[in-house]
């Protein structure tokens with residue numbers, strides 16, 4: 832693995848994004864405590880009473896940011912890993928990973944700080960571009976193997 836520059840780069844940016852997701856989870860917990868809005872009765876009872884087992888708009892915003900991360904970062908972990916196996920140019924691969932990483936960080940900041948629209952949507956769309964590119968390249972690389980019979984060497 833240490834000799835595969837592309838995979839190292841993918842691992843680096845993926846880990847940054849996983850840490851970012853942990854940060855959103857920690858922030859969600861802090862907002863719950865600050866706004867006294869708990870998801871479970873046992874947590875509410877420990878923090879003032881059952882009336883604090885309730886929803887809060889700020890907590891819900893954190894949860895939406897986290898859910899959107901799961902909708903996008905989890906597929907990236909698959910696409911990026913497979914794409915790394917296709918032996919792409921290290922520079923081009925790094926640009927893919929960097930754009931996704933920056934896009935997702937800006938998406939989270941825009942979501943949590945309620946930045947003016949369309950900041951969040953632009954960040955989301957920017958991060959989607961390398962994912963579509965990687966998905967397309969994976970399809971192009973794998974299609975010959977299931978479109979043609981193994982004994983037919985003409986496509987090689």
Ligand SMILES: N[C@@H](CCC(=O)N[C@@H](CS)C(=O)NCC(=O)O)C(=O)O
Nearest residue numbers: 895896898899902951952953955956
């Ligand atoms: N599940 C998403 C699909 C589309 C999406 O991810 N949109 C981006 C850019 S507008 C977003 O930040 N959606 C807000 C969200 O998922 O909470 C949704 O319901 O909006």
